[in-house]
Amino acid sequence: WCVLGDFNSVRITQERQGVVAGDHEVVHRKEFNSFILDMELEDIQVVGRKFTWYRPNGMARSKLDRFLISNSWATAWPGSTQFILSRNVLDHCPILLKVANMEWRPKPFKSLDCWFHDKHFMKFVQKAWLEIHVQGTGAFVLKENSKV
Missing domain, CATH: 3.60.10.10 (Endonuclease/exonuclease/phosphatase)
Structure with a gap:
């Protein structure tokens, strides 16, 4: 404190x-x-x-x-x-x-090419996105789902 x-x-x-x-x-x-x-x-x-x-x-x-x-x-x-x-x-x-080392802005989305070569990656993403129920415009839903 x-x-x-x-x-x-x-x-x-x-x-x-x-x-x-x-x-x-x-x-x-x-x-x-x-x-x-x-x-x-x-x-x-x-x-x-x-x-x-x-x-x-x-x-x-x-x-x-x-x-x-x-x-x-x-x-x-x-x-x-x-x-x-x-x-x-x-x-x-x-x-x-x-307060040092505190970032108050949103973290940028990052992806690695090796993820897309993994055979389980797409199923993992689909499962994660299906568990989230976001309503709104397509762009808003995409933005919220990318936080997963």
Whole structure:
């Protein structure tokens, strides 16, 4: 699973600049790191800007927003990366999660010549197509059946 948002806390002192850290800052940092450890989460790689929040005058900045992922997420989608994008109106930058090796488009249909030389191939295709009951135009039926 994946947890994301404005946690309003940093993990290390280098994630905050231009802000005088008090005792409460140390407590918040320890609590936040304990939460991440207890939930067995991982702070994933960041690309782009270093900070996600900027004071309007630009004198203070912090990394308050982030994606945290579980071990099962990291296994299912290795190479997940978070991008800190440019801000325009708000004081927070948008963050984007990119999941590597994910293709969201349909896969192209492919066939091999050797299939057509196999004596069982045509019977296999006919059987598979007969098991699917698609209604519509001829082109639509052909398209849906080619997904088999």
